[in-house]
Amino acid sequence: MSFDSDPRAVGPRIRMMMPMLTPLEAKVVETVFALSDFSEETALKDLADLAGVSEAMVVKIAKKLGFAGYRAFRKGVVRYNRLPTAxxxxxxxxxxxxxxxxxxxxxxxxxxxEETLAILDYEAFDRAADLLVRAKHRDFYGLGGSAQIARDAAHKFLRIGVRASVCDDTHMMMMSAALLDPRDAVVAFSHSGNSTSVIEAAQLARRNGARVIAITNYGTSALAKSADIVLCSTAQGSPLMGENAAARIAQLNILDALFVVVAQRDYASAERNLDRTMSAVTSKRKDKT
CATH class of the missing domain: 1.20.5 (Single alpha-helices involved in coiled-coils or other helix-helix interfaces)
Known part of the structure; x- marks a missing residue:
């Protein structure tokens, strides 16, 4: 993992790794981001003393987060904190x-x-678009707020003639997964990546040969490990708003971009189907001409 290409990726990458840290390790990272005067001059010893851990522990955490050592970690965090988006x-x-x-x-x-754009894996994105274009069946799995994103995405794809089924119930997801085969694709939505119902359905789908795309906030989550392709959103937590609200906006944008790229793969067909679906609902509008 390299943090040199885009400093905007530093915060998101660290947040995605936080679930992999122990409570004590996470507390050290939180201490760093709580320091208003954290800079290139902040010594390893000073940070260790402030966090109440050994210097070796700080270095270990930096490496666990993907940095070469404390200096690289310090440089990355300082660069990230200087960004307007921070x-x-x-x-x-x-x-x-x-x-x-x-x-x-x-x-x-x-x-x-901004930060989701900075960490987006474009190779994975293109593979996801190709998979959705080629698939015979496309099943979208999600519960709660994730199901709302799945429904929004399925609605957009239907407009251009790309049919997708939304399963927002544990039993429906498992029954769907049981019937899939190598010609099919699943898009599994879970903000945390730890929703057992979604994970189990994704795993069953893969056992039956279907390819799985995970849309999640955590690239190291159980869902991500159960998928063929992972597209990550990212958002900072908040005691009142949580992560989900902002992450939902980022995930909707990922799906909007996928929709456009899928349409581009066969533009003539997409345009033709868009005209047909728009004409079909025109009679339901009060402003129809």
Whole structure:
């Protein structure tokens, strides 16, 4: 993993690795990001003393996060903290006005979009688009908020004649997975990547030969490990808003981009089907001509 190409990727990559850390290791990382004066001059010993751990522990954490050592970790975090997007995220407080809250919510989503773009795996993205184009059946799995994203994506794809079924119930997902074969594709949605119902259905689908695309916030999650292709969103957590709200915006944009690329693969057919589906619903509009 390289952090030199785009400093915007530093924060997201560290957040994605946080579930892999022990509580003590995670506390050290949180200490770093809580320091307003963390800089290139912050000594290893000073950070270790502040976090209440040994210097060797700090170095171990840096390497676990994918850095060569403490100096590379320090450099990466400092570069990330200098970015304008790093200033976007602000916690909601009881003293905030409605204007403050609106700005914070919007900026959190803007940051999620910027950072998701920075970590997007374009090779995986293209493979996902090709898979959706070629598949005989496309089944979308998701529960709760993830199911809403699945339904939105299926709606968009139907407009261009690419049919997808949405399964938002544990039994429906398992029955769907049991009937799939190597000609089929699954898109599995889970913000945490730890939803057992989605993971088990994805695993069953793969055992039957279907290819699985995971849409998740954590590239090291159980769902990601159960998939053939992983597309990651990223968003900072918040005690009030959580990660899900901003991550949902990022995931919707990933799916919007997939929709456009899939349409581009056979533009003439997509345009023809778009005209047909739009004509079919025109009679249901009050402003029809």
């Amino acid at each position: 200033e976007m995220h602000r916690e909601v407080s009881p003293q905030d006005t409605s204007r403050d809250i609106v700005e914070k919510v919007f900026r959190t989503s803007m940051q999620a979009l």
